[in-house]
Structures are given as structure tokens and as C-alpha cells.
Amino acid sequence: MTTAAPAPAPVRETAPARSRSARRVPYRLLLPGILWLLLFFVAPLVYQASTSVQTGSLEDGFRVTWHFATYWDALSTYWPQFLRSIGYAAVATALCLLLGYPLAYLIAFRAGRWRTLLMVLVIAPFFTSFLIRTLAWKTILSDGGPVVGALDSLHVLGLTDALGVTEGHRLLATPLAVVCGLTYNFLPFMILPLYTSLERIDGRLHEAAGDLYAGPLTTFRRVTFPLSMPGVVAGTLLTFIPAAGDYINAELLGSPDQKMIGNVVQSQFLRVLDYPTAAALSFLLMAVILGMVTVYLRRAGTEDVV
């Protein structure tokens, strides 16, 4: 006992030292990511924010004059494009959900040994560039193309013309084409989170629901769908947010009548060279999306999402 007594002392000294350095490990691991974000997200954001309140011209240079009226001017000029962006993105998100949910359900519960192959097929479009795929759609939907011919002979285009989503028996340069392009391009972002949350559902819960007098439809409504809500919320956000800011689809598949807010920002930046308006539009878009997402998450219940 007497020889053992001094032994604990050095242990007591080194233990906190080790735990101090152990406590720092998470911060050290965070450091590269934080630096990256500071450099490529926060810094440009601050720069854009300052740009949005500058006045001047390309020749004379821009100076910060706290000219907030740019925001109001931008909004009052381009509100139709804002509304259109949100409308197209909402319709595309809804279509993605309608198309993606059955597919994700099938892969999660019914695909068996085909599951991996089907998942690869869902991701397969990513192997080709976004731009090239959208250009391909331009060919597919072109006026002399097979799709227009087939739909026209089935009198579908007459119907869509009557509904106002297409015009003059053509698909290109119509709202339908833009929404279809958006839906196609963002569908995997809907399917992946849906599949993940569906796949996590314990199959025995379906059995339990059946055992408790719920038929297949009720089981879906009361058990499967509520449990897949995290996937629905994640999927709709991952689809809606980029779709609302997208400009490629409207650029390649639409006409000036289908311009979305992304196209306006792009042309203000690169063609008109009105940097303050472009920056203000970007911030307005960000604010609108943040506001909508906040309301949506409140309504959909974030409790199980995060």
C-alpha cells in the first residue's frame, strides 16, 4: 500500500492533458471544411451582398452606396419570372414525387435481387453531364422528332394546347417542355432519399398493420407513407430548391416566354453586366426559398427529419 500510494499522482496529471487534446480533435477535423466554406461560400456571399447595394457602371466602376432600392426595382421588374420559377419548380417537384414514389417503393419492397441494378439505373443518368442530357432532350422534343409526331397523331398535343401548356402543336419552347426537363433532371434527387427512408421501414410494421385490420391501402396511408415522410421532405427540398434556381432547362427547352429567375440572373451578370441587380436577384431568390422551406418544414414536421 505504501509503495502504491504515489503512483496515482502522475496518472491524475496526464489524464486531463490527454483529454484536453482529445477534446480538440473534433475541431481539428472540422477545420478543413470550415476553411473551405469560408473561402468559397461565406466570402462570395459577402461579396455579392456588397455588390447588391452598389451603384455605378462598368465604365466608371461600382461603389457601395447602400442603394437598397435595387432590390425593389429588381422585384418589381422581374416578379413574373419569380412566380414562374416557383410555379415550374413546384409542378416539377410534384411530378417527381408522383413518378418517384412508386418507383422508390417498388425498389425498396418488391425488387428483390433486382434492387441494386434498379438503383444503378436510377443513378445512371449522372454518368452523363447535365448539359448534354438536356441538349439530348432538345433533340428528342424537336418539332420533327418522334415524340411530337407520336403525341400529335394521338391528339395529345391538341389537348395540351387547349390546356395552355403547349402551343402550336409543338413541344419545344413551351412550359411543358421546361417542366418535363426539370422533372427529368431532378428525379434522382427525389428517388434517392425516398428509397432510403422507405428501405429503412421494418417490414414487420406492415404485417402488424395487416394484423390490426388495415388493408393494403390503409396500411400505406397510415403506416408506410407517414414513416416515409423524412424521405418525402428531403426529396422535395432537394428537387424544389435547385429547380427553382435552374436556368439550363428554360434556356435550352424554353423560349423567352418561359424564362425563369435563373435566366434573368445569368443574363444580368453575363450579358447586361448589371452586377448590382443580378446580386440583388440572387439574394431575393435565396430569401424566397429560405422562407418557403422554413414554412414547409414547420408544416411537415421537422422532428423526424433532422
Place this chain on the structure above:
Amino acid sequence: MTATAPSGPGGSGTDVRLAGISKRYGAFTAVHPLDLTVPAGSFFALLGASGCGKTTTLRMIAGLETPTTGSVVLAGRDVTALPPYKRPVNTVFQSYALFPHLDIHENVAFGLRRRGVKSVRKQVGEMLDLVQLGDLARRRPHELSGGQQQRVAVARALINHPQVLLLDEPLGALDLKLRRQMQLELKRIQTEVGITFVHVTHDQEEAMTMADTVAVMNAGRVEQLGAPADLYETPRTTFVANFLGTSNLITADVLDASGDDLVLRAADGKLALPAARCQVPARAGDKILVGIRPEKIALTHADDAETVPDGRNRVRGRISSASFIGVSTQYLVDAPVATGTAGLSVYAQNVERDPRLVPGAEVLLHWNPGHGFGLDAAQRIEAGTDVDLGEAPS
């Protein structure tokens, strides 16, 4: 009967009749054609190792598996073709399968709501009181302990007044102490509500504690069916003898089968066994297995051999190991009659311990011939000792 006890149309429980029911998966036969009748209001246990077909049998009653042949009859009505949600049975699942997105109240109310019951509050409250969870109604399942979740699962099933309650290893995930407690709880609930319970388990103690009737299943067949005490005292196969508790099985030749007692020779000694307790017709010259439970054997030191009363079966041996476990001491005894096995097991109550009974001591093992049982010697002597009890602790 109190207000908490379901007393609806099916409240008193009904009988379950399985007629020639079987299940094949490709080339594998999970359940061989099986005839089984579970009497109304009884607590019936399907006992067996994992993969013996007990859960498949239960799932066929629930409608979660479609039988390959045969039919399921509840209270005289053939329900074989009905989907689960149209059968008057409810299941307590092995992992409880509580709905994680619903609170306890809504989990319990689920079945009632599906059948269009409007005001469920009173019934749910009463049912939660029955399983002593009244104050946790607004919690989510993941906030409850395993034992509490288990009781929610029971409440969720019972509230529907099923004609039959099916329990699929409901206590498998609980620790030993809680399991014992829940066994008594389930038994109490069953007695109170009087519903027919069909309980699947791999735990022979659980089956014997709770059930009125136990069916021991092995490799897709029912080996033996009966009251727990009958199964234990008079097993009909080596599987049942070994799976239900422990048995010492001794190979013996029949010398004389003319009297009420068979006269047998094992190694160099003679044993007696009442002919009525032998499961196979025995004639002189046949081989049979004599079984005797470890606690039925008495141990006497060889020096005191003359104190053993006449009329008892005697076997000589030497203690090879002794383990003291509190209420009793378990001895393993090397004996010439114990062919092919590790030795004879003897459980002696710790009433008056003989200090000479230590490993190496020469002893005389003796028992009342009426406590033995005779089995067909053509079976595997170690059947039921080496079974896989599944992932759950037993």
C-alpha cells in the same frame, strides 16, 4: 368480469383447428402436414428450437403465411383464404413492431380505428391500465423500455377482443428477470380475459410455466403434445426427453416382459420399469432406452449401500464432477450404464449434504422404478441436446 376485460363477441375465446396444414419453401419443408386442435380459452404453447416450424405455424394461423396444404379453422369457420386483416386474430410480434410514428395511445387504438370505432379513448385507457401503462399514453415507443414496449404490444392486440391471441416469442428480447415477471403477467392477463392464447417459444421453462398445453415441435413436426407435467414426466421421444429439461438415457436389454414391471439389464446390473411407462411394446430380447430425470435419482456413498431400501433401481458409479448452485448440487457420475454419454446427471437438494460426496467418491445411484420412462432405442439418443435455441438468450 371487470370493465377492463374484453367481453365482445370473441371475448371468451374460440378453438383453433389446424387440419393437415403444411408449408413448403421450394424443396424445404418448414412444416409437415399437421393436425392440431387448440381448445377454446386455453393457453397453448408451441415449443421448439429455431427453425422447427413453430413460427411458420403461428404465421399461418395469423394469415401472414399461406399454407401449402391444409386449412385453418377458427370456431368452425375456415379462414384459410382470408387475408390477415380479415381474421379475428391478433399477434404480438417478436420485436413488438410498434408503430414508431404513433404514440402509445394511438398504437393501442390502431386496430379499433381501423374497424371504425369512433370513441376509443375510454377503451384505450382501460387497456393501458390493464397492462399498467396508463401514465405513458402520450409517449412514443422508442421512449419506453423493452418490458413496457412488450406490454404495449400485448395491449394493442388485446384491445381488439381477438378470438385468438398469437404470441411470437414475445419475451425473447427481455432479460431473464423481466422475462419471468412478464410470464406471470401474461398468464394473469390470459386468465383475466379468457382469450385463447397461442404462444411460440424456444424456452422450455417459459412454455411449462405459462401454458396449459404444450406442443413440442422438431423439424417441422409435433413430437409430443400434452400438459407440461405429462410431457416432463412421460416424454415419448428422446427429443422431448432431452429438450424439456435434462434426462439420463440408459440403453438396456429387456430380460423379461411378462409381469407388470419390465426386467431389464443395463451393463452388468438389473433395472425395473413399469411396463405401462414404456412407450414401445417390449418383448424379451428387445433393446429399449430407460430414461430418468436427474432430480429423481438419489446419491448414496458406496459405504452406505446397505441403507438403500429394496425395490429401488441401483446403479454403481464414481462422481466425476460436482457443482454447487445454491438450492441444489449437480453431480456428474461416471457409471458403466452410461454408454456414449458424459455420465449420469444427478441433482441433489441441499438439505443434508454428505461431505463424502466429492469428485472421485464411489457412489450408489438409486431411484424409484416408477419414476423412469421407457423409449424406443431406435432413436438418436442425443436428439434435442444439441439444438440451436436461436439468437435470443435462454
